[in-house]
Amino acid sequence: MINQTLDYYNRNAASFNKDTVNVEFGQTQSLFLEYLEGEKILDFGCGSGRDSKYFLEQGYDVTACDGSIEMVKLASAYTGLEVKHMLFSELREDSVYDGIWACSSILHCTYDELTNVFVRMLCAIHVGGVIYTSFKYGDFEGMKNERYFIDFNEAKLDQFLSQFNCVKVEKEWITSDVRPGRQDEKWLNVIIRRIK
Numbered sequence: 616m617i618n619q620t621l622d623y624y625n626r627n628a629a630s631f632n633k634d635t636v637n638v639e640f641g642q643t644q645s646l647f648l649e650y651l652e653g654e655k656i657l658d659f660g661c662g663s664g665r666d667s668k669y670f671l672e673q674g675y676d677v678t679a680c681d682g683s684i685e686m687v688k689l690a691s692a693y694t695g696l697e698v699k700h701m702l703f704s705e706l707r708e709d710s711v712y713d714g715i716w717a718c719s720s721i722l723h724c725t726y727d728e729l730t731n732v733f734v735r736m737l738c739a740i741h742v743g744g745v746i747y748t749s750f751k752y753g754d755f756e757g758m759k760n761e762r763y764f765i766d767f768n769e770a771k772l773d774q775f776l777s778q779f780n781c782v783k784v785e786k787e788w789i790t791s792d793v794r795p796g797r798q799d800e801k802w803l804n805v806i807i808r809r810i811k
Contacts, residue, residue, distance in 0.1 A: 617702070620723045620762040621682050628685035636663035636693065643718075643790070643804065644669050647747040650785050650806050653713025657739065659706070660720025661698060664690030670716070671696070678712070704728065706735040715740055717748040719802075723763050726756065730778065737781060737809055745785065745808050752789060752801035767803050782807045 624631060644666060654676050658667040661679040663686070670677045671694065680699035681687050691698040703721060715736050724732055736746055753766035767775070769787065776782060785806040792800035 617682075617723070617728075617763070619758070623761040624683035625685045628683060628689055632663045632686070632689045636665050638665065640666065640718075641669070643747075646786070647714065647716060647745070647806060648673065648675075650745045650747075650808070651714045652743055652745075653741070655711065655713045657712045657715045659715050659717040659736065660703065661690050662686055662718075662720070664694040664696070664698065666716055666718055667696060667698075668694045703732045704735070706732070706739055708739040710739070710741045712740045713744050715744070715746045717746065719749050721748055722750045722765055724765060725763065726765060726775075729765060729775070733779065737779065740809050742809055742811060745806055747804070747806050749790075749802050749804045752803045769803065772803060772805060776805075776807065781809055781811045783810045 656670050656675050656677050658670070658677060658679040661667050661681050664679060667677050667679040667690065677696065678699070679690060679694065679696050680701040681690060682702045684700050687698045687700045703724060721729060721732055740746065750767040751764060752768060754768055754771055755764060755766040757763065776784065785808050787805045790802050790804055792802060
């Protein structure tokens, strides 16, 4: 399922980049920065590099990665960063970042994979660090449009996060898709903090 999803992004990198690179996302980006204490950010599944570029322009120290080699090439060219080609499961860092930005990215993990990835993300941030992530709103899990998705509603997300005793939910909210013509699609957003 991971390979199928990555194949999709490698085949469709140019069109995906075109659809997302110029989307206005400042409200959510600014909100994340309000909770961030420090300046080291990991853009985890950076896609086009849109958010990495924004954080760089605000003066933050940004590391970016993506599992799709074609997206890595596009994001590197767009941001000027040496974007890492890395799967989520390959994150192996200890207390390096002040925040992780995982916008519309880890939603391609299965539930079990997501648990493992979340452990890795929590290890990679300092105590007091924050993680922002977002999922399509609902309870669907499976292949859709050639990619694997896991959707979350509030109850499902709360249940998922309850297995981690070191996190505090700072903010949880629903937004509409910001891409043109997709305003009817809803997203569940969450900012959590590592508290120990």
